[in-house]
Amino acid sequence: MNTRFYNAKILVTREDKSFEIREGELWVRGNTICYIGDGREGEAADAVSGIGEAEQALREASRRPDPRELGWDREIDAEGNLLMPGFKNAHTHSAMTFLRSSADDLPLQEWLYEQVFPREAQLKEEDSYWLTALANLEYLTSGITAQFDMYFFQDMVAKACVDMGFRVVQTSGLNNFGGTVKELEEKYLRLNNYHELSSYILGFHAEYTTSRELMEGVASLVQKYKAPMFVHNSETKRETDECRQRYGMSPTQLFDSMGMYDFGGGGYHCVWFDDADLDIFARRGLTAVTNPGSNAKLASGIAPVDEMRKRGINLAIGTDGPASNNCLDMFKEMFLVTSLAKLRAMDAAVMDANEVLYMATAGGAKGMGLPDCDCLAVGKKADLIMIDLKQPNMQPIRNITKNLVYSGSKQNVKLTMINGKILYEDQKFHVNLDTDEIYRKANEIVERIK
Amino acid sequence: MNTRFYNAKILVTREDKSFEIREGELWVRGNTICYIGDGREGEAADAVSGIGEAEQALREASRRPDPRELGWDREIDAEGNLLMPGFKNAHTHSAMTFLRSSADDLPLQEWLYEQVFPREAQLKEEDSYWLTALANLEYLTSGITAQFDMYFFQDMVAKACVDMGFRVVQTSGLNNFGGTVKELEEKYLRLNNYHELSSYILGFHAEYTTSRELMEGVASLVQKYKAPMFVHNSETKRETDECRQRYGMSPTQLFDSMGMYDFGGGGYHCVWFDDADLDIFARRGLTAVTNPGSNAKLASGIAPVDEMRKRGINLAIGTDGPASNNCLDMFKEMFLVTSLAKLRAMDAAVMDANEVLYMATAGGAKGMGLPDCDCLAVGKKADLIMIDLKQPNMQPIRNITKNLVYSGSKQNVKLTMINGKILYEDQKFHVNLDTDEIYRKANEIVERIK
Numbered sequence: 029m030n031t032r033f034y035n036a037k038i039l040v041t042r043e044d045k046s047f048e049i050r051e052g053e054l055w056v057r058g059n060t061i062c063y064i065g066d067g068r069e070g071e072a073a074d075a076v077s078g079i080g081e082a083e084q085a086l087r088e089a090s091r092r093p094d095p096r097e098l099g100w101d102r103e104i105d106a107e108g109n110l111l112m113p114g115f116k117n118a119h120t121h122s123a124m125t126f127l128r129s130s131a132d133d134l135p136l137q138e139w140l141y142e143q144v145f146p147r148e149a150q151l152k153e154e155d156s157y158w159l160t161a162l163a164n165l166e167y168l169t170s171g172i173t174a175q176f177d178m179y180f181f182q183d184m185v186a187k188a189c190v191d192m193g194f195r196v197v198q199t200s201g202l203n204n205f206g207g208t209v210k211e212l213e214e215k216y217l218r219l220n221n222y223h224e225l226s227s228y229i230l231g232f233h234a235e236y237t238t239s240r241e242l243m244e245g246v247a248s249l250v251q252k253y254k255a256p257m258f259v260h261n262s263e264t265k266r267e268t269d270e271c272r273q274r275y276g277m278s279p280t281q282l283f284d285s286m287g288m289y290d291f292g293g294g295g296y297h298c299v300w301f302d303d304a305d306l307d308i309f310a311r312r313g314l315t316a317v318t319n320p321g322s323n324a325k326l327a328s329g330i331a332p333v334d335e336m337r338k339r340g341i342n343l344a345i346g347t348d349g350p351a352s353n354n355c356l357d358m359f360k361e362m363f364l365v366t367s368l369a370k371l372r373a374m375d376a377a378v379m380d381a382n383e384v385l386y387m388a389t390a391g392g393a394k395g396m397g398l399p400d401c402d403c404l405a406v407g408k409k410a411d412l413i414m415i416d417l418k419q420p421n422m423q424p425i426r427n428i429t430k431n432l433v434y435s436g437s438k439q440n441v442k443l444t445m446i447n448g449k450i451l452y453e454d455q456k457f458h459v460n461l462d463t464d465e466i467y468r469k470a471n472e473i474v475e476r477i478k
Numbered sequence: 479m480n481t482r483f484y485n486a487k488i489l490v491t492r493e494d495k496s497f498e499i500r501e502g503e504l505w506v507r508g509n510t511i512c513y514i515g516d517g518r519e520g521e522a523a524d525a526v527s528g529i530g531e532a533e534q535a536l537r538e539a540s541r542r543p544d545p546r547e548l549g550w551d552r553e554i555d556a557e558g559n560l561l562m563p564g565f566k567n568a569h570t571h572s573a574m575t576f577l578r579s580s581a582d583d584l585p586l587q588e589w590l591y592e593q594v595f596p597r598e599a600q601l602k603e604e605d606s607y608w609l610t611a612l613a614n615l616e617y618l619t620s621g622i623t624a625q626f627d628m629y630f631f632q633d634m635v636a637k638a639c640v641d642m643g644f645r646v647v648q649t650s651g652l653n654n655f656g657g658t659v660k661e662l663e664e665k666y667l668r669l670n671n672y673h674e675l676s677s678y679i680l681g682f683h684a685e686y687t688t689s690r691e692l693m694e695g696v697a698s699l700v701q702k703y704k705a706p707m708f709v710h711n712s713e714t715k716r717e718t719d720e721c722r723q724r725y726g727m728s729p730t731q732l733f734d735s736m737g738m739y740d741f742g743g744g745g746y747h748c749v750w751f752d753d754a755d756l757d758i759f760a761r762r763g764l765t766a767v768t769n770p771g772s773n774a775k776l777a778s779g780i781a782p783v784d785e786m787r788k789r790g791i792n793l794a795i796g797t798d799g800p801a802s803n804n805c806l807d808m809f810k811e812m813f814l815v816t817s818l819a820k821l822r823a824m825d826a827a828v829m830d831a832n833e834v835l836y837m838a839t840a841g842g843a844k845g846m847g848l849p850d851c852d853c854l855a856v857g858k859k860a861d862l863i864m865i866d867l868k869q870p871n872m873q874p875i876r877n878i879t880k881n882l883v884y885s886g887s888k889q890n891v892k893l894t895m896i897n898g899k900i901l902y903e904d905q906k907f908h909v910n911l912d913t914d915e916i917y918r919k920a921n922e923i924v925e926r927i928k
Contacts, residue, residue, distance in 0.1 A: 125873070129880035133816075133830045165870035169889060324817035325884070327826040355871050355885030363810065366583075367774035371818075376777040380583045420616035421805050421888075423575070423917045424924040430579035434775070435805030438871075439619060439888045455905075467873045474874040 029448050030098045031056040031410075036106035037417070037428070038064060041113070041403035045386045047429050054111055055093065056410040059224075059448035063092050064406060102450070109442060110415040110428060113403050114173025115358040116392025118317040119296040119346025121179045121201075122163035123156040126473050127351035136264065136326050144351060148180070150477045156181035158469035160188040161461055166356040167194070168452035168459070171413035171441040176258075176317075176346065176396045178231065178296075180206075186219050186226045192459040193449050195411065197396045199231035199258050202246070203238045209245030216249070225447060229293065229397060234260035235271050235279045247286045250293075256397070257288045258317075261295025264328050268300040280305035289314060294395055296346060297322075298336075299329040306332070310339040315395030318387075320364035321355070322348030330372040333365060334379050344392040345384075359436045362388050366433060381433035414443035479898050480548045481506040481860075486556035487867070487878070488514060491563070491853035495836045497879050504561055505543065506860040509674075509898035513542050514856060552900070559892060560865040560878060563853050564623025565808040566842025568767040569746040569796025571629045571651075572613035573606040576923050577801035586714065586776050594801060598630070600927045606631040608919035610638040611911055616806040617644070618902035618909070621863035621891040626708075626767075626796065626846045628681065628746075630656075636669050636676045642909040643899050645861065647846045649681035649708045652696070653688045659695030666699070675897060679743065679847060684710035685721050685729045697736045700743075706847070707738045708767075711745025714778050718750040730755035739764060744845055746796060747772075748786075749779040756782070760789040765845030768837075770814035771805070772798030780822040783815060784829050794842040795834075809886045812838050816883060831883035864893035 033054045040048045055063035069092060124144075131143030156179065167175060174195040177185055182198050189196035198219060200212045212230070219228040230253070232238050232246050250257050261279050262268045271279045281304060283289055289308065294315035301309075301316075309316055318331045336343055345365060347356045362384045369379035393402035401411045417425055421435045444452040451459050483504045490498045505513035519542060574594075581593030606629065617625060624645040627635055632648050639646035648669060650662045662680070669678040680703070682688050682696050700707050711729050712718045721729045731754060733739055739758065744765035751759075751766075759766055768781045786793055795815060797806045812834045819829035843852035851861045867875055871885045894902040901909050 128874065128885060129877035132877075132880050132884060133827055135825065135827050139826065162870055162873055169870060321813075321817070324821050325826065327820040327824050329824070330821065350885070353884070354880070355887065357871070357885075357887060360810065360813065360887075363771075363775075367771070368821075370777040371774050371780065374777050374779070375585065376589065376775065377583055377585050418913075418917065420612055420619060420913075420916075421807070423612055424578065424920045426924050427579035427582075430582050430804075434582060434803070435578060435800070435807075437805065437807060437810075437888050463868075463870075466870075467868065470874045474876050 029056070029058070029101045031445075031448070031450070032095070032100050032103045033106050033111055034067060034103065035108055037108060037110045038404060039110060039112035040405070041386070041390055045390070046382060047385065049110070049428055054404065055098070056445070056448050057093065057098060059410055061404060061406055061408050061410050064404065065092060067092070106414060107418075109417050111404060111412055112415060113389040113401070114411040114413050114444065114446065115171050115388045116344065116396055116398065116401070117167060117172045117175045117347055117356065117358065118315070118344035118392040118395050119319055119348055120163070120175050120177055120356065121349030122175060122177050123151075123159035123179050123185065124349035124351040125159045125162045125470060126155070126477065128354045131351065132354070136328070139326070147477050151180060153181045153184055155473050156184045157188045158466055159473065160185045161192060161466045162470045163350065163356055164189060164192050164194045164459070165457060165463060165466065168444045168457065169441060170357045170359065170438045171415075171444055172356070172358055173411040173413070173444060173446045174393070174396060174398060174401060178233070182215055182219060186222055190223045190225050192461055193225070193446055193451050195225045195398070195401070195446055197227045197229060197398065199229045201233045202242065203233035204242065205237070209242065209249065212246065213249055216253070227397060229258055230255050231258040231293070234263075234267070235282060236267050243286060243288070247288045250288050250291060254291045256291055256293030257283070258293045259283065259295055261298055262300040262305065263297035263323070265300050278302060278305050280308050284308045284312070294342070297328070297331065299323055299331045301332055306335060306339055306341070309336065309341045313342070315342040315344050315391070317344045317346045317395060318365060319346045319348040320368050321361055322352035324364065324368065325354075326352055330368045332372070334369045334373060337379070337383060342391055342394050343387040344395040345388045357438055358388055359438060362433045362436070381430045384433050385429050410445055410448040412445050413441055416440045416442040479506070479508070479551045481895075481898070481900070482545070482550050482553045483556050483561055484517060484553065485558055487558060487560045488854060489560060489562035490855070491836070491840055495840070496832060497835065499560070499878055504854065505548070506895070506898050507543065507548060509860055511854060511856055511858050511860050514854065515542060517542070556864060557868075559867050561854060561862055562865060563839040563851070564861045564863050564894065564896065565621050565838045566794065566846055566848070566851070567617060567622045567625045567797055567806065567808065568765070568794035568842040568845050569769055569798055570613070570625050570627055570806065571799030572625060572627050573609035573629050573635065574799035574801040575609045575612045575920060576605070576927065578804045581801065582804070586778070589776070597927050601630060603631045603634055605923050606634045607638045608916055609923065610635045611642060611916045612920045613800065613806055614639060614642050614644045615907060615909070615913060615916065618894045618907065619891060620807045620809065620888045621865075621894055622806070622808055623861040623863065623894060623896045624843070624846060624848060624851060628683070632665055632669060636672055640673045640675050642911060643675070643896055643901050645675045645848070645851070645896055647677045647679060647848065649679045651683045652681075652692065653683035654692065655687070659692065659699065662696065663699055666703070677847060679708055680705050681708040681743070684717070685732060686717050693736060693738070697738045700738050700741060704741045706741055706743030707733070708743045709733065709745055711748055712750040712755065713747035713773070715750050728752060728755050730758050734758045734762070744792075747778070747781065749773055749781045751782055756785060756789055756791070759786065759791045763792070765792040765794050765841070767794045767796045767845060768815060769796045769798040770818050771811055772802040774814065774818065775804075776802055780818045782822070784819045784823060787829070787833060792841055792844050793837040794845040795838045807888055808838055809888060812883045812886070831880045834883050835879050860895055860898040862895050863891055866890045866892040
């Protein structure tokens, strides 16, 4: 598929993490952005300064291709609307769609032990295919082009995503109740070599569910593959308190002391961090994935994202799973990131909207090991969305990036493209699976697992 | 316009503030719901138990009308989707759309005194027509069917709303910098008798902007008309601290001591309430309008809504104006009401989703003096919306009211009807004004008032 977008506003990510909006064309050859510019023949592309790229080399390579050689499958008049990088959902448990609205307004422990765990035990492998597919539909409506998933039946999860054309990074939920280090290693090798849309990062569930022996096994894989590692980290006060009782240190300090953070990675939630934890994340170049919707709904607390930002820690945003949140909407999460940070600091000036937009796009891509999907530039993967600016919540068009974070909504997502393919456009899905069948299967699973 | 909805799920509000979902038909005659039932001839209507209604009398009057006498202008197959009461936006400054994304991420005082006030001073009367119209479009996309507005040029605001078919309740922003008690009284009389879509409630801006003399004038009108009164109340800690310094009591206690709460009404924001304030609100039957998006973004604090609920205080939800929030989206506000209450209490069990849905519909209608618009029942005004359940965020359909509050989005709003007229359907507006012209005017105003 070769696609030409014209009459577009194009959100370009600068090296200093700020954004710039250019007007012109964006061309996609196969799964890659091959040109951004004004569309005139022979003109060098404008926007080649991808984050951390060798700009000059790209500039040479980015002269406008000959459209006759490309041959357009689609030419799309953007009508002045905005093209921007797709959002990266940096922490989720997608297949938990079957638990949506099943156990809300309950204390956390009761929610987890009486509602979630017993129902999860009844899941079958095929279920995760349909339940992940349902989440993927929702991601597409919210302009999310990649997910970082931790759940069961991970080959099925990969298959559902690849079948639909959705980009998925997975990590392991290994813990005392399921999984072995050997299986983790096998999945790490298998799912990193399954399909270009699938990748896998080492990890396990959390300190509070995992024995020291299992954690040492994970650490040995980290050392063997010199690979990053992600894990639930300091989601609740209770978790960190109990870890300190068991090990005399916080989860972050424990993982670091075991060598699990030697090659990067990071943590999900990262709510109850102390200074030493922040130091480790900064020094090791780790990524803190914040999950404000889940942390608020489950009353876990507010993560210190502004303190993290000040220390230069890479930040990303995740929806968490649909049983916790319950929706998979990056617009909601972006508003929560900045507004909860403001409430935490009691200062309306902290966490500027542009910082949040960077987290939701490039910050997530960095943490998820997707450096080719972080921004719109020549040579990058065509994981992009079109935002409808002709909706009342985007008007007046005074400051588009602030509009996106503070008043944006799923309703503004006009088109979602992953790896060069349009999977969602004008409220319609193009995902190889029938949406009615996905809904029917999900409801059947809910009926079966009461 | 007479409209028949069939194949619908219908959200019925019970006397005990809980909800029930029925399947069947809902018929609209003119601006009124005339039938809810299964559509069979001669059958008595099911859902006549409107809040506080004389059920038996209504049941008698609610037998299925003869469709041949009605004559349908539209028959709409709801395809199993949900009809529910429209949301009531119980506090806003609609025309502040011109300040959206103009001054975010700033401390509150700087935001107000350096960005908002100087620009507001440049507003012209006609501006408020177009800026209010822009807000109304956004309300329609979010399923909001009535707004409670406080802003300038209130005749223009009423005209914009009536021209578009939008229901508006206004109150005064009277303060030391503009307005007189005489003008307030004239507007109260005029805008309560302008059009069935327009009404007016006594009020003023806030204690911190208004002299004792002006407040005494408002109090005299309250006594003269035995009427409710609304005002910004305890939005920030500074506001309540300074009020205590000036008067030796909180804003609520001050207003009550002056007789302004003798006939009901309430306050916007209500964040920094103490026990005595809660007692007054409970004893007087006042309405606390919470504005969580604005309170979070401006770092004002988290209102004690769960404490209010426990005392039986009527609760409503407002978006506040688009310069504070910045979007006018009841789905976002509903999620924030419950999740911020959970964070405040550090307890995931407080503020059940159903309580929040009641606040956003019937609670708002009660505070706004719209008892005929609070729920779907025979004899009520046809202010209703249709929610698309065939979107991934509404699946599986296990618990619809929880889905609405926790994972609902503007994207789910398939149709918005006010006073029996469909103003928004399948992403299209039917509001007598051209949306492109509204956008153009709003952008021109922004250009003029830099």
